[in-house]
Amino acid sequence: MVRKLGLAGLAALLITLTSCATARTTTTDLDLGNQYLRDGRHDAAAQVYDDVVRLDPQNVAAWNNRGIARVRLGQTVAALGDYTHAIDLSPRDPELYVNRGDAYVLLGNYDYAIQDFTRATQLAPQYAKAYFNRGTARLRNGDREGAQADWHYAISIEPDPWAQAAMVRSAGLGAPPVRAAVNAIPSTLPPRTPVVAAPSASPRFESAAPRLDATALAARGVTRHLNGDRAGAVDDLRAALAVETDTTRRASLERFLRVLEETR
Structure with missing residues (x-):
């Protein structure tokens, strides 16, 4: 005997099916928008993200990525709104603050940019890009020493x-x-005071344990390379590779070292 669904049951089933369909649609559309963004089709990407945020207003990635597309389309003020909305949804993601800070720099609002970059460094003390971009904002704001x-x-x-x-x-x-x-970077850096980072919604930016010797040697190697000292750069990068334990950073060092060794 087939059990008939009442109106309430039908409504609940319809809501469930609609929610599942919406989730699949927004995920597919987000991937499509990201592909457009990578291909440089910024207008098409922005249009796809329009659909995603309409169907899923809580989608942080869609708000953020539409901001990126809009910046590349020259629509910086509109991008600022997208980044702000993304931050409202995910206030502990340092990347969002860096993106909004970059938009403020483009608009010439350097004080606001510095505030956003500073917030990003508070959330992720090892986020190098946040410090670097804050330096750019400080330079344009007249603070060369801070930059x-x-x-x-x-x-x-x-x-x-x-x-x-x-x-x-x-x-x-x-x-x-x-x-x-930069040339003053020594072969070994003094131990940095440990900083406990605030919990972040973006684990890819979590603060890592200090990598003193490998980081310092790699930095000096890069500087030597830029100053024309290829042999010194190779020596430093080999030394950094010998003490580096992280597989991703080791791969990057190996790639850089291979390029230098092939350009004798």
């Missing part, structure tokens, strides 16, 4: 030699004196 301090520190804690090299080049273009500060 150099932020750049120097960002470069010293960035674990990826390629990212370190990009930071050095970028800082050098904006403020040549920072190169002298």
